[in-house]
Amino acid sequence: MTPIIELSHVTYSYPNSDTPALKDLSLTINQGEWVAIIGHNGSGKSTLAKLLNYLLAPTAGDITIAGTPVTEENMWAIRDMVGMVFQNPDNQFVGATVADDVAFGLENRGIAREEMITRVQAALTEVQMAAFADREPARLSGGQKQRVAIASVLAIQPKILILDEATAMLDPKGRREMIALVHELKTRMGDELTVLSITHDIEEAASADRVVVINDGDLIETGAPAQVFANADKLREFGLAVPFAEQLKEKLRERGIDVPASYLTTEGMVDWLWQSISTK
């Protein structure tokens, strides 16, 4: 496995702020991984995202993306490799129509018009928005706008897709569709695409291969979702929501019922319940 994102001893302080937003953070993410970064509001997780494509420059420490150091000279090369989807669907929609918005990143890179037309079409097809190419943003739902934002990133053919709270402003349906879309992209592109999703949605985090917990600028824990979510008390301590299945297990344990110690998804929990009833 080749590392694609490497952070070593990264510290970042916002101007006019006494406490750093990120403190001496070291983290390696491998190519093709899907990593979720979780933490409560103001824990520094969005700051981390902005450092990765030089929207912010670290106060101390080094960051490399696919071997290229993230510095001012390399910032445009870095931005070709790292695509970002932000939280507010409206505030990242630059184009007047869906197709124009997807083309924006291509226009910035001086790509020829014929090439743009095929790439815009292909990217929109991937997110099932091709039928909406001529729509104005005012006539799209939040979920549709976010899918267009993903298409805009895909059109650039980046190595890394960062979802910076991209599902936070969506309704539950839009959120589920976004997660399903990322799943689909991951299955199809495999190791070609590394996904970093910054979120406080537990279901979104549970879809990842690995979860990184950040609290007040410190990296607290990193591990498989099953491992991280199994520790309900610790999650609460860092102001995070506990997955539904874990809450249920806790309640059952209080009533003296033996539950498996390992993490189960909601579906896994349902299966376990069926099995324990039928064996009785």
Added chain:
Amino acid sequence: MFTNMIIGRYMPGNSWIHRLDARTKLILSVAFIFVVFFANNVAGYVVAIAFTLLSILLTGLGVGVFIRGVRPLMFLMFITTLLQLFFVQTGDVLWHWAFLTITTDGVTNSIAVFVRFMLIIMFSTILTLTTQPLAVADAMESLLQPLKKVGFPVAELALMLSIALRFVPTLMDEAESIMNAQRARGVEFNEGNIISRIKAFVPLLIPLFINAIKRAIELGDAMEARGYRGGDNRTKYRVLTWQKQDTIAVIGFIVFTVLLIATKWL
């Protein structure tokens, strides 16, 4: 309440005028403002009115839409006409009272001003009703290209214009929801005299401005993340194409201009 604020909003259609290049429509609309001054007798005005009516008919939108478009400017037209009526002092005196005098020249001038005004507004409305604002912005960018040579930031200006247009509905929605939030707390936007109505808008404007600035900051980040670094080496996805019908429209307009000038010698 915001729907009637825009004079001559774009109305989708597929008429011959709709399909014209935005540059053609923009140039001809500006040219019309000057050309209409060639009319200085009845025949001239008949030609100008006929040409405007023909253009309106070609949009396929119906004259009613255009009359509604003129209505918000009626007050301005009325004032201008009155000024002409009372301040032109040449010609035979028709009516006199205290310092007010109406003369024959005053009457003809005010009629001429009224008709001219009406024609210019209607003709400009053709542009706004049949052309998407974005296409107008594209046309401006294309027509301003020569200014690039003297260092004028044409591409930046065009992008600014297109983003501004893109955010009009977003900010209107936002204004609407802030107003609803204020109404829920007892603010009355449509009651009281003009002063208290204007005052009621202050608590609307402040959150609107703050949010607009926040949006701008986030949009800036998103644009940079997507590789935006100024206008020079960018390619364009949206292109304008000059077609046969544009040449026909320009020829039609030249014929009209020649006819209008010819009426001088009638």
